[in-house]
Amino acid sequence: MHRDTDGAAPHISYVIAGSEATGGAGLQVDLRTFQQLGVYGVGTITCIVSFDPKADWAHRFVPVAPQVIADQIEAATSAHDLDVVKIGMLGTPETIAVVANALSAQTWRHIVVDPVLICKGQEPGAALDTDNGLRTEILPLATVVTPNLFEARTLAGMETIENADDLKEAARRIADLGPRYVVVKGGMDLPGDDAVDIVYDGSEFTELRSPKIGDQRVAGAGCTFAAAITAELARGTDVLDAVRVAKEFTRAGITASIATRAPQPSIGLAGSLS
Numbered sequence: 394m395h396r397d398t399d400g401a402a403p404h405i406s407y408v409i410a411g412s413e414a415t416g417g418a419g420l421q422v423d424l425r426t427f428q429q430l431g432v433y434g435v436g437t438i439t440c441i442v443s444f445d446p447k448a449d450w451a452h453r454f455v456p457v458a459p460q461v462i463a464d465q466i467e468a469a470t471s472a473h474d475l476d477v478v479k480i481g482m483l484g485t486p487e488t489i490a491v492v493a494n495a496l497s498a499q500t501w502r503h504i505v506v507d508p509v510l511i512c513k514g515q516e517p518g519a520a521l522d523t524d525n526g527l528r529t530e531i532l533p534l535a536t537v538v539t540p541n542l543f544e545a546r547t548l549a550g551m552e553t554i555e556n557a558d559d560l561k562e563a564a565r566r567i568a569d570l571g572p573r574y575v576v577v578k579g580g581m582d583l584p585g586d587d588a589v590d591i592v593y594d595g596s597e598f599t600e601l602r603s604p605k606i607g608d609q610r611v612a613g614a615g616c617t618f619a620a621a622i623t624a625e626l627a628r629g630t631d632v633l634d635a636v637r638v639a640k641e642f643t644r645a646g647i648t649a650s651i652a653t654r655a656p657q658p659s660i661g662l663a664g665s666l667s
């Protein structure tokens with residue numbers, strides 16, 4: 394394996410997530426983020442999302458066969474000593490079962506879960522089963538979970554989240570599902586001028602704020618944020634500092650977002666920051 398000039402082996406981050414064919418979200422964003430933060434990335438594909446430009450960019454979703462996911466995880470974990478992993482989009486109850494089973498086969502220093510619940514292109518019944526599977530099989534394994542406002546409302550069973558106190562209540566309820574740290578992202582849709590995030594470690598809350606950038610959603614921001622936390626944790630950073638770095642990294646990426654013919658601009662920031 395390549396070594397830095399000082400002879401140290403590079404830190405490795407692992408991600409189990411979906412491919413998003415425009416490059417604006419999913420595994421493509423995760424691996425770019427790892428690279429930009431100076432970490433060697435290893436990825437396992439769970440599903441393939443190809444937005445359809447002929448149908449108003451509707452989701453087309455194809456799951457990877459469970460055995461192929463298991464084979465990828467076997468290859469990745471056999472080739473490398475992996476101890477920090479990000480879980481992105483899983484997409485089906487079968488995928489959730491195979492990933493939960495594979496995760497429990499070894500110990501992990503950190504499992505960062507981006508609880509992707511929005512999955513268009515599936516029957517409502519299957520989508521609900523998937524969301525329930527994520528809640529019961531994956532969330533309890535998480536050391537860090539990063540719900541956005543929609544995901545926080547759904548996982549916490551709250552009708553509305555409108556301010557920092559609501560974010561804290563959601564974090565408390567989601568912590569009851571098992572994750573050690575909950576990072577609830579207020580994002581664009583929380584009223585106010587700031588992007589507010591709450592970090593809850595099971596006893597204390599930390600509120601992070603930075604001014605919102607523009608008024609447009611940017612594809613890939615959630616993936617980037619969770620991937621940056623994962624990369625920092627792989628480098629040995631503690632959770633709160635990893636979240637701070639990830640917030641700043643994501644803010645810089647949104648500022649440098651790139652135009653695309655898909656409906657939302659994509660998070661930018663080409664090149665390595667290491």
Ligand code: PXL
Nearest residue numbers: 411412413418419442482509
């Ligand atoms: O941003 C959520 C997300 C994650 N992973 C994949 C996606 C999307 C949204 O489109 O396609 C593969």
